[in-house]
Amino acid sequence: MNILLYLIPIALTLGLIGLLAFLWTLKNNQYEDLEGASERILIEEEKEKNDKD
Amino acid sequence: MEQTQISNNKTNFNKVEINKLFSPFVKIYPKNNNSIIFKVKNIHCASCIHLIEKSLYTLENVFFVRVNMSTEKLEIKWVGEKKLADKFAKIVSGLGYPISLYDVDNLDNNFEENKKILIRSIAVSGFAAANLMLISVGLWSSSVETMGFATRELFQWISSLIALPAIIYSGRPFFYSALKVLLKKNTNMDVPISLAVILTSLISFFETVNSGEHIYFDSAIMLLFFLLIGRYLDVLAKGKAKKSAKELLSALGGTATVIKDEKQVIVPIKDIRAGDIITISIGEKIPADGIILNGSTEIDLSLISGETLPKKANINDYVFAGTINISAPIQIEVSKSTENNLLTNIVKLMEKAEISKSKYTRIADKAAKLYTPIVHLAGLFTFIGWWIFADLAWQPSLLIAVTVLIITCPCALGLAVPVVQVLANNSLMKKGIYLKSGDALEKLSKVKYVILDKTGTLTVGKPSLIGSYSEEDLQIAASLAHYSKHPFSRSICDQFNGKLLNLENVKEIIGCGMEGYFKGKLLKLGKKNWSCHSQKDENEIFSEIWLTVENEKNICFSFKDQLRKDTKVVIDEIKKLGITPIILSGDQNEVVKRIAAHLGINDYYSEFSIEMKSEFIRKLKLQNKEILMVGDGLNDAPSLAEADVSISPSTAMDITQNTADIVFQGEKLFPIIGCIKVAKKSVLLIKQNFLMAIIYNIFAIPLAIIGLVTPLIAAIAMSSSSLFVIGNSFRLNLKRKKL
CATH class of the missing domain: 3.30.70.100 (Alpha-Beta Plaits)
Structure with missing residues (x-):
């Protein structure tokens, strides 16, 4: 049963990383424009680069 | 002219x-x-x-x-x-x-903040629920003999470690709300929910510390997780429409050209004062109420009255903020500053009505009022009974009393309304109906009167071309019309999809119409007495404009604000449901009478002003019957707010949509019937859910009071009653598919 002492903390840490990652994306307003994000993928990459210059 | x-x-x-x-x-x-x-x-x-x-x-x-x-x-x-x-x-x-200003100061930051807190709470409780389940499976499916004392101890401590912070963090929306109503010496659904969650956590922690046998953190956190999702969806629905109106007000908050010391100065609208002189160009929104000093024009009043035909305005006439100047530049002297104009007053009238309306008690809160004292007294008596009369030590007595509170299952009660509401919301949204509040469904199910506005609600709300015309005539008319912003011109342009002619020298003659030349021929589109020099009066039933091709022909285009296609069917259906339809319109008696007769509506009232409309509803409300108001104009907004529940088409003004409880999309009126039917069904399901929770409690409470309920039975009973409630609510969608 000693394996539990490793496995439970590992499982919890992984879950916690997921949770923190989600809270981070939330804080960075990554869910502000869901429609836009799905359309932006259609914009050609080359032009996108020009835009950033 | x-x-x-x-x-x-x-x-x-x-x-x-x-x-x-x-x-x-x-x-x-x-x-x-x-x-x-x-x-x-x-x-x-x-x-x-x-x-x-x-x-x-x-x-x-x-x-x-x-x-x-x-x-x-x-x-x-x-x-x-x-x-x-x-x-x-x-x-x-x-x-x-089209671009306008996005005034951030005006937006409801509170709402955004609220939404974020709820999402964070959902995330945290979701994380905790998933991990607790993992451990709980181990705890519930085996015993000390198989897993050993130390392992159980470890599992329980880890559970407390995950659960306590998560519950404290994500339970806050409920705790705050419960505290707020308790301080007002009132109660709502959040009180039993908070109490159950807190008691469950405390007793579980107590058990953990004392190496007890069972902990119930999983039930507490799962309950929070599901309730938070329901609450989030509720907030989302309410907030979206609210935001659109805020944005409309911010769009009005632009600038105006004020004349000071014979110079034109650009001033933000909110700084306009009474006595200022403002120049308003064509197509510009009039920024404040005032009197025309210079120029004569036509004003598009559709924002205020819902009326589609522009009104003429000359020197010394009053103009109102929010209406649009359409045919010539004018100068006005501001009579009221921005805080005082008609538009702001309408908004104030609405807010007043909203406040009186918010006194409505929802079914869930009614249930909570009944439930909270009974259950808590039962808990208290159980404790006193075991401790004093049965001579049990106080700890086990308390334990039994808490079991009573937990097993009375606020989960099923708490879920009874939100689950139905979320499902009803979803099925309505697929049909283009946007539900803004859960109360709307409850109130809609009891409606006895439907009050309908005419222009824009029963009718499409804009003049449409009637009769048939040759392609050539339409082409000439559209070529002229596309230079003009007049509603008739727009209607002609909408009708014609082909290529426009290349005209020369196009001019708009104010108050008369458009003229231009094509291959040297003079073309005129406008009023009869101007375009064909006829002295005859215009046709009274239909609005019309005349197209004249020099020395060739005169063609009359007629317009009518047509009824929506399914208006008659919907009115018949409303009557079948046992609801009385009433028309309230600002329009002339003749027009309203004709429409009412056509639709078979006996109660109609014409030439009603904004105040008269809402006064009428206030009087009708004295009969204690639920009233549904359907309307689209800004002039309907106070009435929409005054009525118990209100619906407005998505073509309505943003601010009117904000006031309405329900907004529907599309050209048809049928969503009104759809809403009422879904509402009746939902309320039936909600009542069934409560009934199930009550029956369950009748069996569970006595067992818990005499101390027969083991922790395992309690856990199973709790989750199964919640599952029953959720399962019953899903019948909403099953039945709807058959319709």
Whole structure:
């Protein structure tokens, strides 16, 4: 049963990383424009680069 | 007729006119960095985003451009002059996207903050629930003999470690709300929920510390997780429509051209004072109530009265804020400052009605009022009974008392309403019906009167061309009409899809119509006595305009505000449901009478003003019958707020949509029937859910009081009752598919 002492903390840490990652994306307003994000993928990459210059 | 003023920028009529200056609203940051946020309409696809962003990026000083498609916001940051903001606006509107100011100060930050707290709470409780389940399976499926004392101890401590902070964090929305009503000496559903969650956590922690056998953190956190999702969806639905109205008000908050010391000065609308003199160009929104000093024009009153035909306005006539000047530039003297004008007054009238309306008690809260004292007294008596009369030690007595509280299952009660509401919301939304509050469903199910506005509700709300015309005539008319903003002209343009003729010398003659030349021939489109020099009066039943081709022909185009296609069917259906339809209209008696007769409605009232409409509803409410108001104009907004529940089409003014409880899309009126039916069904299901919870409690409470309920039975009973409630609620969608 000693394996539990490793496995439970590992499982919890992984879950916690997921949770923190989600809270981070939330804080960075990554869910502000869901429609836009799905359309932006259609914009050609080359032009996108020009835009950033 | 009056002055024949000719506007010079005719060719730009189809484009969006920019007569607002944005530079006073630029935010300035250190190092000469500026930023502004616009509201941009009509962004549909990737190329729209790309077009706007690219054309702004090419400008030298700009270093950040971002279009937000979901919120229709455009944020621009640049270095240098403030004035560039106006240039940006011109570029974007030149591309064909209507642009206005996005006034951040006006927006409800509270709502955004609220939403974020709920999402964070959902995330945290979701994480905790998933991990607790993992451990709980082990705890519930084995015993000390198989897993050993130390392992159980470890599992319990880890559970407490995960659960306690998660419950404290994500339970806050419920705890705060419960505390708030308790301080007001009232109660709502959040009180038993909070109490159950807190008691369950405390007793579980107590068990953990004392190496007890069972802990119930999993039930507590799962309950929170599901309830939070329900609450989030509720907030989302309420907030969306609220936001659109806030944005409308912010769009009104632009600038106006004020004449001071014979100079034109640009002033933000909110700084306009009574006595100021303002110049208003064609197509501009009138920024304040006032009297015309100079010029004569036509005013589009549709914002205020819902009336589609423009009204003539001459010197000394009153004009109102929010209406649009359509045919000639005018100067007005402001009679009331912005805080006092008609528009603001309508909003105030609405707010007043909203406050009186919020006194409505929802079914869930009614249930809570009944439930909370009974259950808590039962708990108290159980404790006293075991401790004093049965001579049990106080700890086990308390344990039994808490079991009573937990097993009475606030879970099923708490879920009874939100689950149905979420499902009803979803099924309505698929049909283009937007439900803004859960109360709406409850109230809608009891409706006894439907009050209908005429223009824009029973009818489509804009003049449409009736009769048939040859392709050639339509082409000539449309070629002239597309230079004009008059509703008749727009209607003709809508009707014609072909290629327009290339006309020369097109002019708008104010108060008369449009004229132009094609291959040397004079073409006229407008009033009868002007275009064909006839002295005869105009037809009274239909509105009409005449097209004259010099020495060739005179053609009459007739217009009528037509009924929506399914109006009659819907009215018949409403009657079948045992609801009385009533028409309240601001229009002339003759017109309303004809429509009422056609639809078979006996109760109709015409020539009603804004105040009369809401007064009528207030009086009707004294009969204690639920009233549904359906309307679209700003003049309906106070009545919408006054009625128990209200519906408005999505073609209505934003502010009217904000007031209405339900907004529907599309050309048809049928969603009204759809809403009422879904509402009746939902309320039936909610009542069934409560009934199930009550029956369950009748069996469970006595068992718990005499101490027969083991922790395992309690856990199973709790989750199964919740599952029953959820399962029953899903019948809403099953039945709807058969309809």
